Amino acid sequence: MSENTKVAVVTGAARGIGAATAVRLGREGFAVAVCDLDEAACAATVQAVEKEGARALAVGVDVSDSERVEAAVERIAAELGPPVVLVNNAGILRDNLLFKMSDDDWDAVISVHLRGAFLMTRAVQAHMTKAGWGRIVNLSSTSALGNRGQVNYSAAKAGLQGFTKTLAIELGKFGVTANAIAPGFIATEMTAATAARVGVDFEAFKTAAAEQIPVRRVGTPEDIAGTVAFLVSEDAGFVSGQVVYVAGGPKA
Ligand code: NAP
Numbered sequence: 001m002s003e004n005t006k007v008a009v010v011t012g013a014a015r016g017i018g019a020a021t022a023v024r025l026g027r028e029g030f031a032v033a034v035c036d037l038d039e040a041a042c043a044a045t046v047q048a049v050e051k052e053g054a055r056a057l058a059v060g061v062d063v064s065d066s067e068r069v070e071a072a073v074e075r076i077a078a079e080l081g082p083p084v085v086l087v088n089n090a091g092i093l094r095d096n097l098l099f100k101m102s103d104d105d106w107d108a109v110i111s112v113h114l115r116g117a118f119l120m121t122r123a124v125q126a127h128m129t130k131a132g133w134g135r136i137v138n139l140s141s142t143s144a145l146g147n148r149g150q151v152n153y154s155a156a157k158a159g160l161q162g163f164t165k166t167l168a169i170e171l172g173k174f175g176v177t178a179n180a181i182a183p184g185f186i187a188t189e190m191t192a193a194t195a196a197r198v199g200v201d202f203e204a205f206k207t208a209a210a211e212q213i214p215v216r217r218v219g220t221p222e223d224i225a226g227t228v229a230f231l232v233s234e235d236a237g238f239v240s241g242q243v244v245y246v247a248g249g250p251k252a
Contacts, residue, residue: 005055007081008232009033009073011063011120012090014041016188017139019048020221021087021228026054028229030085033076035059037090055080063090063116073123082127085232088117088138088160093190095149095197106152113156117163125171134176135232138164139224140243142184142251157182161243168241177240179231184247185209186219214249 008025012018014036022032026049034042034049039060049056057080061072076083092112094105117138128134143150144157160180167178185191187206195205206218227246230236245251 005029005031005081006085007031007033007076007083008085008087009035009076009083009120009124010087010089011035011061011116013045014038015045016190017183017186017221017224018087018089019045020225021089022056023048023052024222024225024229025085025087025232026050026052026056028233029054030232031055031057031080033057033059033072033080033083035061035063035072035090037062063088063120064111066119069116069119069123073120073127077127082131083124084128084131084133085135086120086124086128086137087228087232088120088136090116091139091190093150093153093194095153095194097149098151101151109152110156110159113153114159114163117160121163121167125176128176129171129174132175134171134174135236136164136167136171136176136178137228137231138178138180140164140180140182142182142245142247144182144243145251164243165241172240177231177237179236179239179241180243181224181227181231182243182245182247182251183224184213184219184245184249184251186221186224188221191218213247217248219246219248 008030010022013022013034034045042058046056141157143154164180195202
């Protein structure tokens, strides 16, 4: 293990896009902190990262909890090394039409996506600015452009775009870039749960979605992981404050 190995933090990495991203970053030579609500649930991702020949650490953390975020980042710095890459990916859905949306549905979604990204970024940026190098990637969504039944989620995902642009402006002089990825339909447990909620078989749901997508397929977690790999690379050092729509077509 080289002393120059960079440390990456991926939240919501027990499964889905976060897990694929953690594995891809391991392949790219990063040591990876695999963060999720339940530390035990991170075991499979940790193993998959280690299979790529990289170090990995399972970290249980609720990204919306300030004290736990501070403790998690301290532990990552002590056990893996100071983190210089952060992928804010943890997310939840609480879909409902506006007139049926509860206070809790609103607060929970804003709290995990927006407050979570804020708390994680505030904690990790200290290590990035000290190192004079850093990469932040925030998971937005095509829902930022508006999506029926998602006033909470679309507000959070649009908010993350503004958050990203301001990070780019504030942190650029420290060698830190910040970008957002706005995925379209990606086949994960999140979209499977949406299909179940509306009572449609997941395969039929994906087929119907693919018909509306110019490249005629739904996305995979690896599609997003590949875009993250570029945005955290040296090659992307002059790309900052951007929102990359990874949606199989022009969504913005
Ligand atoms: P997923 O399969 O539901 O995975 C999300 C992960 O985040 C889960 O492991 C979840 O843990 C974790 N998580 C939830 N709340 C957390 C918290 N407070 N602290 C730490 N971890 C938490 O979702 P995904 O489809 O991979 O989506 C990943 C990201 O991409 C999300 O931000 C999502 O909004 C965004 N995105 C997804 C799509 C899509 O089509 N799938 C499209 C656009 C954007 P638990 O299992 O314990 O809840």
